Amino acid sequence: MQLESMYQEIILDHYKNPHARGLREPFDGESFQVNPTCGDEVTLRVKVTDDGKIEDVSYEGQGCSISQASTSVLTDLVIGRSVDEAMTTMDAFSELMQGRGQVEPDEDVLEDGIAFAGVAKYPARVKCALLGWMAFKDALARTSNGVEAV
């Protein structure tokens, strides 16, 4: 049915048990993002090592199941990766979300992120799925060692 195609089990799992939640120190860059149409918000921090690895992503805020689960999946996909790899993953996720359901996701790149393919069919919810990612991109741009990659 319609609902199940959007709310995949993976999404509901991340929603009920979000990964890496909470704001942590130390961090190199922080971003606050809001969705002006609904008021959902997220504050997200990144910690990047000297050799360009994402050591930690921490966050808090409030939002719907889609934005919450998407941010949880984000932490799985980028923590421990290089900034370059993370940016490639982010581009793949953005492409999936903006594809109106026409883009075939690559599970090797997006892992749990492929569960959001159904959300891409609902234009009103795409912003929800991208809220955390926008914060991640912005937080990364605010770090001294992540900036050249963005």
Next chain:
Amino acid sequence: MTTTDSLPVDVTALRADFAILSRTVRDGKPLVYLDSGATSQRPAQVLDAERRFVETSNSAVHRGAHQLSEEATDAYEGARATIASFVGVSPGEVVFTKNATEGINLVAYAMSNAATAGPESERFAVGPGDEVVVTEMEHHANLVPWQQLCQRTGATLKWFPVTEEGRLDLSGLDSMITERTKVVAFAHQSNVLGTVNPAEPLVRRAHEVGALVVLDACQSVPHGVYGQGAVDFGALGVDFAVFSGHKMLGPSGIGVLYGRRELLEAMPPFLTGGSMIEIVRMEGSTFAPPPQRFEAGVPMTSQAVGLAAAVDYLNGVGMDRVAAHEHALAERALAGLSGIPGVRIVGPADTVDRGATVAFVVDGVHPHDVSQVLDSLGIAVRVGHHCAWPLHRACGVPATVRASFYLYNEPAEVDALVAGVREAQRFFGAEPEAQAASVGGGQEQEKGRL
């Protein structure tokens, strides 16, 4: 369907006029349209009137001496008269704008322009030391233009707070509105809470100190007032008021600004250009009397004709009956929703001084997710902060679900909403009983926090 014959409005017959209400959405679900507070649906009579006008008399009004121009001008001015009479004012006091937002901006910008206009518009000028008073429950359209006016002129913005039950806190009326106050702007009915605000004490106090009253009537004019019928600006004694066509069965692209005649006569223009002038020379120009002074450019004619047809339609039903019908729907919705454990109404819990706009939150399910479940059942509601972000902050919620009813809604649609909200709780495992039973009950409370 439920006992529609006992309702003040024969909904079944009336729904036949609205083709869109018989369509299906999301895999064959009958549409349950509960978003008329955002925009209402249009009956065939409105579409027919627009089409008839365009097919027979379409031309630019107030220009040319040909027959079509004459007919178009008559239709446009006839529409103005119909609409003016609907809200208890004279045709010369009705200005057509693009929408209600433009109407409020027109007044706010005319007030900035007054600083450099002649002495006759002095009473509109604001500056440092002057105050503009609004309320915390305003739609952004009746807040941001006033914030901007204050920023441009150095005046100070103040606002009435909202009580816990969603009413205006007027306890500080006399200290909030003082000799320094130039404008008092407030919503007649909140677009979120449904609260109908008491105009009388606000108008009385504002006029005591010589302030102008601007009424945002977008959510009241379409629905009337329970026990009173149509909204009457003359009786309310406000100085300016705005409402929009598309929220009252009419077309989009047209709004109405009412201004008391002597005020419009003294107020400087906002938008300038063709149609609004008296004499134009290279060195400078003089302006036409109102309402033309405020209608620069070729106006929206078929929309005016359509809006007048919407007014005729509403008059045909009777605004007292429209208001009574919506009152019954609101009562049913409030009872049904507040009867669900874990659902909280944001706004007055009873139907006293309240319209049929019902905002609510569901514990453990974010409003977006509630509306997604409702949408899958064919139920269209609004979700988010409904252009009233400060109000949501004051109510301590980031967003709400809003169901807004109109004359074409049926009791069965209220029941569908209530059942849909229960379904959302079930889908997200957020029934309070289920939460209490689960070990992670405390964790469930945290849900919705990122």
